[in-house]
Amino acid sequence: MFSKACKYAIKALIYIASRSNDATRISLRDIAAKIDSPEHFTAKIMQVLSKQGIVSSIKGPNGGFYIENDAPPIKLLDVVRAIDGVQHLSGCGLGLKECSAHQPCPIHNEFSEIRGQMLTMLRENTIQQLAAELSAGHAVLKH
Amino acid sequence: MFSKACKYAIKALIYIASRSNDATRISLRDIAAKIDSPEHFTAKIMQVLSKQGIVSSIKGPNGGFYIENDAPPIKLLDVVRAIDGVQHLSGCGLGLKECSAHQPCPIHNEFSEIRGQMLTMLRENTIQQLAAELSAGHAVLKH
DNA sequence: ATAAATAAAGACAAAAATATCTTATATTAT
DNA sequence: ATAATATAAGATATTTTTGTCTTTATTTAT
Ligand code: FES
Ligand code: FES
Numbered sequence: 303m304f305s306k307a308c309k310y311a312i313k314a315l316i317y318i319a320s321r322s323n324d325a326t327r328i329s330l331r332d333i334a335a336k337i338d339s340p341e342h343f344t345a346k347i348m349q350v351l352s353k354q355g356i357v358s359s360i361k362g363p364n365g366g367f368y369i370e371n372d373a374p375p376i377k378l379l380d381v382v383r384a385i386d387g388v389q390h391l392s393g394c395g396l397g398l399k400e401c402s403a404h405q406p407c408p409i410h411n412e413f414s415e416i417r418g419q420m421l422t423m424l425r426e427n428t429i430q431q432l433a434a435e436l437s438a439g440h441a442v443l444k445h
Numbered sequence: 446m447f448s449k450a451c452k453y454a455i456k457a458l459i460y461i462a463s464r465s466n467d468a469t470r471i472s473l474r475d476i477a478a479k480i481d482s483p484e485h486f487t488a489k490i491m492q493v494l495s496k497q498g499i500v501s502s503i504k505g506p507n508g509g510f511y512i513e514n515d516a517p518p519i520k521l522l523d524v525v526r527a528i529d530g531v532q533h534l535s536g537c538g539l540g541l542k543e544c545s546a547h548q549p550c551p552i553h554n555e556f557s558e559i560r561g562q563m564l565t566m567l568r569e570n571t572i573q574q575l576a577a578e579l580s581a582g583h584a585v586l587k588h
Numbered sequence: 589a590t591a592a593a594t595a596a597a598g599a600c601a602a603a604a605a606t607a608t609c610t611t612a613t614a615t616t617a618t
Numbered sequence: 619a620t621a622a623t624a625t626a627a628g629a630t631a632t633t634t635t636t637g638t639c640t641t642t643a644t645t646t647a648t
Binding site: 449450483484485489503504505506507 | 637638643644645646647
């Protein structure tokens with residue numbers, strides 16, 4: 303559904319958000335440990351998120367990643383778009399060059415409806431909301 | 446969403462079904478041309494489908510692939526399961542080792558609902574039905 | 589029988605995704 | 619200033635997916 307990179311990105315951001323109320327910076331090592339991801343691979347993903355302005359970072363001792371307290375909510379869709387690209391969420395389910403109701407593939411109607419629900423879900427859910435779920439102990443990021 | 450292999454498989458089967466009323470065998474070359482797929486890669490996929498009993502084949506001149514007229518309907522889910530595997534449709538959206546309501550990831554509720562709708566769609570739609578759409582000119586398999 | 593057509597099988601290659609390792613650079617604490 | 623910490627960047631490796639090529643086996647038509 304999503305690439306591993308994208309899953310790591312979402313989990314990392316949720317973890318960071320869940321600890322960003324107290325202005326602490328979260329180190330890469332800590333992130334990788336808490337979401338059970340390869341550290342250096344995660345680093346690359348974080349760099350993309352950082353460049354896109356989705357997460358902030360500070361170098362040096364006590365440095366790390368953080369999300370501003372007054373930052374606007376980060377939609378899941380923003381993250382998926384940044385990592386997997388938009389084509390991933392608008393392309394034809396059967397791989398036609400473009401998805402259109404004009405020249406649809408055989409599953410266009412059924413597929414595009416579900417894809418639309420997925421898009422809605424990704425638009426309506428924010429990293430901050432999900433971080434609250436995590437903080438409340440209602441969810442986990444690793445097993 | 447689905448792998449390329451799986452997309453090719455679905456398209457190939459729909460094409461075959463759309464021409465299987467008249468007991469003709471469809472050659473690999475014809476399939477690849479009509480669904481715009483690499484011929485030998487498609488061959489491998491067809492072999493998997495053939496071994497799983499999803500499609501029938503006959504060698505030699507005038508040989509090719511076909512679907513019995515009185516064959517039971519092929520659910521899209523059967524095809525996805527054969528090519529991409531079942532994990533693809535039951536695994537956690539964020540990559541946790543297993544998806545469970547007991548130890549859910551932060552997007553479990555939202556994700557599993559959509560995944561369920563996808564499963565329902567794949568169960569309710571059959572290759573034969575979609576082939577009819579194609580035959581009626583309501584859909585295409587390539588651009 | 590022979591030749592032609594075709595699926596089947598397997599070796600090989602290329603590309604993409606994922607993962608690891610190394611070095612550079614910036615920042616803070618001492 | 620120096621050392622320690624941590625992000626940033628890039629080179630390299632591994633794995634998976636996708637794609638290509640070659641050979642074999644089977645069947646039909648002649
Ligand atoms: S054309 Fe295939 S999903 Fe829209
Ligand atoms: S636990 Fe993640 S989707 Fe169910």
